[in-house]
Amino acid sequence: MKRFLFIAFILASIIVIFISHTHYDQKLATIADEAEDMKVEASPATIEEESASVESFINTLELGGLLEEVVDQNKDDEILVMVFGSSAITSVEEKESMPHMLLPYLQTLLPDQNIALTVMDVKDATSSDVLADNYIDKVIRNKPDLLVMEPLLFNDFDKVDLDESLDHLETIMADLTEKLPDTTIVLSPANPIDDEKYVALVDQVKSFSKDQNYFFADRWEEKIKKSDQSLFTNEKLLTEVGHLIWTEFLIEYFVK
Template sequence: MKKIAIVFVVFIAIATIIVSKNLYDQKLKATATEAKQLMQENIEQEIQSEKEEAQKERLRLITENMDDAVAELVIGAVGNNEEIKIVITGSSVLEATAEMDSWPDIFMERLDEAYGHGVFSVEVVSYGDKGSYEVLHEKGYHLVVEKSPDILVIEPLLLNDNGITRIEDTLKHLDRFIDEVREVHNDIVVIVQPPQPIFQPSYYLTQVTKLEEHSLAKGYLYFDHWDMWPSIEDEALNEYILDDQRTPNEDGHHLWANFVSHYFISE
């Protein structure tokens, strides 16, 4: 009986040691697994942090050509995963044809290539051959308002108004148009740009000069893209304009898109 008791005690002791060893091994294994998982999470967090910093730096570099207000808008929207809506409005020169992309189409493609699809949306509101008074009288600004743009790129209808409306009135119509849009979207960024240049303009040059002076005085951002084209006194300019002198050809649209793209994409 005594031997049985001793054997039983020894058995219990051995069993206890084995169970304790198994529990200890399991605890070590669990600890090692947790440590490995924690290390993996830390590595992933570091990688993600490095990616985010790299993205921020690239975004800072790619927006270097922008004015501060535009850069802040773009960086803030990208950081919040919000789409940036650009509306480009003006005359029929904004319209693509079956034979030719317009400069806004080319510009949109370049934005997607540089920032990725879905960061920007670009919509065009064309008033065709209408003059500035007609657009204002018809409350054409509602077509822009309903699109809720963050950035408005507006080409005042200078060529459509040429010989019909005084530049002083065209500028008043421009201000009224912008005021109506800002009445609904008061934080919108407004960028004004002239239509394309033409060879040896007369009164049209006066219109464009006064447009730039007025835009800067009003605090609008101004795209002076004429510097990208051949001189208005150089017949080479006609190589970028259709025979009607009112519409860019394919090369002209690409040249115009180059200027606008360079502002939004500094790479």
């Protein structure tokens, strides 16, 4: 009887160990799957390579274009730069985001000026929310010399009707140009989304900007052809590499 109980105990222990081990393996597999879902394909080597490319790029530029006009019309030694937009402009750590990467490049091009940077991130607010909550009044109170404005297409997509979104942008730009006549405003949409409706929205804003003689900086299509998926997170926001790309073509737009 004792021998039978002993054998039964051993068998039961083996079964428990087997079940626990199987459960543990499954848990590890689940964690691995979740980690794979969260992973962003932007390796340090890729980021370093893109960073070196931008550094090389900036060293070839000279002051000109819009940026020179901003300096010429500014009677102070300080240039006030403001970047306005959704979480698309702050989807990475602050120092690696497009607004903050603009700063050292502007300082390189404008060594005799003090550059003051203000970033207004409206998070996930749509253009309707921005108008209702008077965000634009805050921009106007800052009186920037150069305003880089993401037109909230990323936030409006699938939430605000296309025509309504365009009407809101028209209202916002009319208010800004009236109350900030000395401010140079550059519209620059966030990274594109692989969706026909979103592409149509960007095209409409581009046409609107052209009709109204607004500055519109958008070279995403050209840049993406030279890049890969290291530009985007799984939430379709930009990685550090994407912010480097955005910084590069904005700086180029400013001086040419």
